[in-house]
Amino acid sequence: MEHTANYIGLIPLFPLIGALVLGLMHMLTCTNEKPLSEKLYGTLACIGPVLSFFLALVVFFHLKGLPAPERFLTHDAFTWFAVGDLHVNMGFLADPLSSLMLLFVTFIGSLIHIYSVGYMSEDQNFGKFFAYLNLFLGSMLILVLGSGPVVMFVGWEGVGLCSYLLISFYSEDTDNVLAGNKAFIVNRIGDLGFVLGMSFLFWAIGSGGFDYLSLKENAHNLTPTIGIVVCLLLFVGACGKSAQIPLYVWLPDAMAGPTPVSALIHAATMVTAGVYMVARFSFIYAHVPFAGSIVAWVGILTALLAAIFGMFQRDIKKILAYSTVSQLGYMFAGVGIAAYSAGIFHVFTHAFFKALLFLGAGSVIYALHHEQDIWKMGGLKEKLPKTYGCMVIGALALAGVPPFSGFFSKDEILFSALASGHTGIWFIGVLVAGMTAYYTFRMIFVVFHGTPRDQESFDHAHEPPSVMTLPLIILAIGAAFTGVLNLPGIFGGSLAVSHWLAPSLTEHHPHVSAWLEFFGIVASVAAVAVGLTIAYKKFGKGADEPEYTGFAKFGFNKFYVDEIYNAILVQPYKAFGAVISRFIEPNVTDIHVKFSTWLYKKAGSAFKSFQVGYIRVYAIYMIIGLSLMSLFLSQSIN
Amino acid sequence: MHDFMSLLPLIIIGSGAILLMLLAAFEKIEVELAAYISMAIFGIGFVVQLLVGCGDQTVLFEKVFNGMLVSSNFTMIAGLIILGCGFFTAMCSHTYFKINQFCTLEFYSMMLFGACGMLLLSLSQELITAFIALEIMSLAIYILVGYDRTNVTSTEAILKYLMLGAFAGAFFTMGTALIYGGAASTKFADISTSIVDGSASHALMIGGAFLLFVALLFKVAAIPFHAWVIDVYEGAPTPVTGFMATALKTAVFAVFANFLALNDSLHGDWVTFLFYISVFTMFGGNLIAIGQNNLKRMLAASGIVHSGYLLIALVAISAEHFTGSVIGYYLAAYAVGTMGMFAALSYLGGKGEERMNFDDFKGLAKVRPYSAAAIAVFLLSMAGIPPTAGFMAKFYVITSAITAGHMALAVLGVVSSILSMWYYLRLIINMYFHDSEETFETSGSPLASAATFVLVFCVFAIGIYPIVI
């Protein structure tokens, strides 16, 4: 059934080696007077991803060459650890699902590496940045390629670590470090869920081998209750990684990192790992629809919430961040309702257009010397035509305007919701589509149209170097046309991606009337159109920031969720720690020591005072003892 | 012949005592020489005792002494301990009296007489003999305690010891009388037989043994008969204190064990009694020791605690096959440790025993690291920390207790040794973790320090090769 292909182990290895080399170079030379040249770093940095990309292509075609049910390439590098029934191999699995992820991760990763060479120039920690970036890519690839949950967890935590390191990259500023801590800790909460989920899964069905293929075989032994527990725990992990309610709070703050990082990690790849994981475990989720629907609802509500927040943001990256959260919500809605291929396809397209948007935003920021407030921009379309063009394409894709890629993937999800009878999810989905269109083009209009709001920085603005614009263009093409890969039947397509993914997913496509499908498409397009027009009406001619009042103010402050978390979680935690170490530790836990010491001293002084020094008293002691003993003894004689 | 051989150490010591007494009467020699002579006598006695060895339970000169002296392995061990302690005491006294000038020749003869009494006591198998031996020992020790006539505290010490000792002696005689009444004899063997054939009156045995034990418990300073020991130890000259603490206790415990082990039902009557006594002794001793600031007083109190442990061993002896090995080993270990402490004190104490408090020894390790190390070793041995002798001793005692089915006693013993930890560590902390105000200049001969280091060696030797068992 599956074939072994040893070379797939190399795919994550290249970036990791790159990371090691770069890291050592930087670590050993950064304190020198003149650091190594950025060219050297840049080239070294880009080798790894590019190589991985080519290997990914090889994998893809290798799989394509195989008959559909045999499209499983495995490679067990070595036994990682084996205890009792628990056998964990450091193994890799390339199947249609992972190969798809592999392709766009390596592709976009390479592009963003190239872009970063331009973006990060003149940064003193140039080398460190690329070391981290490579490390991230390596971990991401382990995550994708891992042949079992435990190996996946390695990548899972690895990407979390890299995101921490990269968010707190400008570590002199406390806020950035705090944002990094927040990201890592929240992710850790998610990982807790993942670990517990894995443990339950192992005790349930893991004894026959703890990798996906064996688990898939034994999945039928899974009792419903354990299944629900496992699914929900794993989903907690997904929430942490993919920023879903209630763990989404770290992602907006994560924008503190350099923009390419936001593009690569916090938009294109890492955050979608949760979706990928759910799809990976489709063979379990398919067993317990209840858990699936919970996933779907959490997803769609997240989408709604994030969309609301997105409508009121003023920081260009925050807008994109919330749009990411919102799109992730879509994806979870998709995988939640067992439309795994649709969810994964949205992951795929979203990677392109969201990376595109971020990189575009990056070049805007670059052009304006790290100005991120959209209300200080405006009219940039003649200054940055290339960027503008690409951004518009990205925006259209994000907004889901046909025929751009976003439209097809999103519509696939919404349609599956409709088809599988989750009308509520579908309705909210449509609503969110409209809001998405609104806030996306609000951003576009405010940034690029109208009149410059900050003349002086406007004058200095100029198109970034081609090393940055080239990736934009490539991504723009991707964002524009990847949609056709999964054309639904109604457009004469054949759902190519879905069919490609079929072997590695456990799903069934409901057959419904074309009318219903048509109705769904119309509805979403209409919603998008409405959102677009409102956005144009309000901002098309250039407008100043409106006063946020009432609900808008509420939304502008993100429903005070951060404040609430701080109040009910963080502060109590710290306070509790303080109470323990200041009060409980000395006065409660240590009480047995204190008390016995006190007693000891007291008894000592008491007995000391018995030694009065008078012979007669000593004799009296003797006689007291004597009489007591004789009382005791006179029992024993009759 | 063998009987004579096993009496030989006793004879050597006795004749040595008389020899020294005569020398003293005619004032032919110097005190140092007397010290050397007594060392020699003790040494010879020790060697002879070691060479003689002896099998188990042989009655000496059955015809002549008519079964009043019996020697066994146990008595041999006791004899060895007593003689060894005497030897080291002589060494220490030599140094001590270089520093404090109130010694005359009789001192050493008294010491030898005392040792003679102790040996007799450990051998005796007859109550009145035991009583007389006890009195010989006690009288000699009284004299040694009060030897410094110019010093009022030592006079007070002798007064207390003498009065209370005589008081206890009276109990001993009354007890002997009752036992005589009960068993129509005072010889252990006859008592045993008459208990077995039931001719002995149980009540009289109980009462007599009770009064007897009062006296013995007084001598080993078991609570509540302990109060004298602390003052007397403080008042006595340091080497004498060492001698009392070790040799005297050994002898008394020897006779105690011999008497208890003479018959099983007799021992059975007293298990509960001794159980409580030992518990009270251990804990009371600890609690007394906590508050003490004077080292000799602290050691006296810790001596009480160790008596408690020995009483545990007494509780646990089985009269059927009594070897006394546990008691013997514990006595040896305790003797080595305590003797070492007093040896060190007797040359570190300085003139007129000016340095006797815990605080006087602050920073000793900085100035005299080796002495400090030795003292630390002795303290650890008394505290029962491996690999010292004290640990093995405690191990054997607790083992015997549990084997005899007294788990509770074992646990209590362990708890009490937890209590004892602090005042041992306190001195170590003073010696090591503080800076020294003074330079512990000591005059006098190196004999005492030599004794100290020999004893350090013994502590480890006995601890690592518990051949006695």
Place this chain on the structure above:
Amino acid sequence: MIAEGLFTAFSVLAVLGALGLVLFRHPMQGAMSLVVTMISLAGLYALLSAKLIFVLQLIVYAGAIMSLILFIIMFLNIQNEDLPNEPKHFYYFLGGLILLLPVGSFLIKVVKCVPGVEATIVGNGFGGVKEVGLVLFQDWLLPFEIVSILLLVALVGSVVLAGSKRRLSK
């Protein structure tokens, strides 16, 4: 018949003497009453047909030891004023009595257990010098010998303690 009477008389005397010893303030009077006790004890010994002990009691105890004590008391010539004034010693006495109640009752309980047989007439030689001497030198040789050591120790000791100051070793 006569024996009972004598026993009662002697024992009453003995107890009175003992009480006198404990209660009189001046040691001299105490010593005197102790002598009374000892003499009456000697009488009791005679009643118990312990002839030699009767004699020894009179000679050694009532004679030697007591006179030694009296001599020392004289020698230190204790006046009333340098006696310890013990105002509360009567309370101590009562307290002691209470303390001793259990002990006394226990001991009496013990001695009540001896078979209360009427004393048979013992042979003429019982307790005589010759017989006791034989017993002493046949059975009790060892104690007899070591008592000599004991006395030696006591002798030397009292010399050391109370004797005239002698030159200390240099």
Place this chain on the structure above:
Amino acid sequence: MIQDYLTLSVILFCIGILGVISRRNVFTVFMSIELMLNAANLAFIAFSRLHESMDGHVLAMMVMAVAAAECALGLAVVILLHKHKGNLDTNVFSLLKG
């Protein structure tokens, strides 16, 4: 009737104890101890009468000897005390305490 002797000896013994614990005068204390020894002697003699063996007599003699020795030493100590403090109160001698 032996019991009467023994009872008497017990009574004397207890009175001796009483003397020791209730008096502060060194002499009195000493003589009380002597009294206790005498009580023991009485018991010895009575018992030997009971057993009709003369061991008790020997024992009594031994006790007498011991008593003599103790007495000699005790008196020497008394003289020593008197040299030091000129006073026979046992409570005066309580420097060693605590």
Place this chain on the structure above:
Amino acid sequence: MFEYALSVMIFLPILSGLVLLLSPVSKGAARLVGFLVSVVILLLGVEIFLGFTGTGGMEYVQNRPWVESLGISYGLGVDGISLLVLMAATVLFPMVFSVLKTQSKGYYANLLITQGAMIGAICATDLVLFYIFWEIMLLPIFFMIGLYGGENRLSATLKITIYTIAGSLLMLAALIYVGVSYHAQFGKWTFDIVQLAALDLSGGWAILAFIMFMIAFAIKTPLFPFHTWLPDAYTEAPTAATFVLSAIMAKIGVYGVIRFVVPVFEIEFARFAILLSLAGVTGMIYCGLAAISQKDMKRMLAFSSASHMGIIALGVFCMNVQALTGTLFQIAAHATSTGVLFLFVGLMEERMKTRDIDDLGGIAYKAPIFATFFAITMLASVGLPGTSGFIGEFLIILGAIKFNAFIGVLAGTALVIGVCYMLWMFQRVFFEKSNARTVEFQDLSTSELLTFLPVILLIVAMGIFPQAFIKKIEPAAQQQVAKVFAMTQAQVADTKVPNPGHNNHKN
């Protein structure tokens, strides 16, 4: 030629330490001697590790009767249970000697003695011998804290010493009870643990003995609520003493439970397992929470170490092979990470004369290598996959889930709690603006770099190739668990003991 390796490893350091103490040599010479000796031990240790076949039995066995009358013997041996603890005690010491340059003679001598004693305690197969080494290994710590510790070192050293000795004296009574009851059941004296395992004890005294054993080990480990000596001791102790206490001695507490308590007291153990595991988890959370509010780096690490010990101990009480193996592995892993962390703190204290987190900051810019090493070690201690810390914690949590889901979930929170205070500390110390104090911070010198590099590599290697270690320890754990299970099953068969360990026989 290596059959006496263990004896050499025990007595070479002890004797050389004593010789150093008694002979007037310079501190430099003392340090050199210490370093050489510890390197020799290290080589022997590596040899033993490589030569160890891992069949689950004792290897490198030495057995000489010592006190025949009580069956006490001088018995040494290594098996899968003790192997990694032994490694921890052998591998890490040269580092200490080469890093801490400016200490007095006694410092190094005490270190040597305590190393020898610890190795003895680890290798002893005779209860009495174990007890002897167990007591000996405390004394050098007592002296080190008292002589070279911080300002209120006296109270700290008194507290740890009396606290620990109290525990171990209770253990003494308990182990004698075990020996005596063996004599009562089989009619011969022995304290050899392998034979004692045949014992089956029951009744109140057995439970008391079990409790006394557990108290002793709980104090040493330290298990909540017997941990209160730890913060003071760790904080006041000199760096090396803290290193020894945290890295190895604490582990010997857990090891003692596995080696001596579990085989003898299966029934009681199974009966109390829930309670004990709750204690472990509580301690983990409690100390983790306490760590967050510490100002002193060393104190914070002390609490973090206590917290980790809680979860390590938990692994023992779960009584399935995953958890047990996890514990055995985590013992080594945590030894490396925590030990190195304490040494790092010692370095920082040496260079900046402070441990107060508020005084530090921005070290990462001045000392990238140091920061990187610290980060790797820290990540290992918070259990990041790819470092040594993950495997053990994962296995323990996995086993805990099996043992009891609730406790497993609580144990899982270790993942989060650890990260909170560690990141907070890392941020305040290594990131943010560097201040006057830290701006002159010197990066690791070459010698220090070479000293720490092997350990860092070891941490990573243990994370990536743990199987090399696990396959040596797993059979022993397998046997242990199987035996406990068998005994408890037998017990369950006749008496209805509430017994959590009764359904994990096959793994």
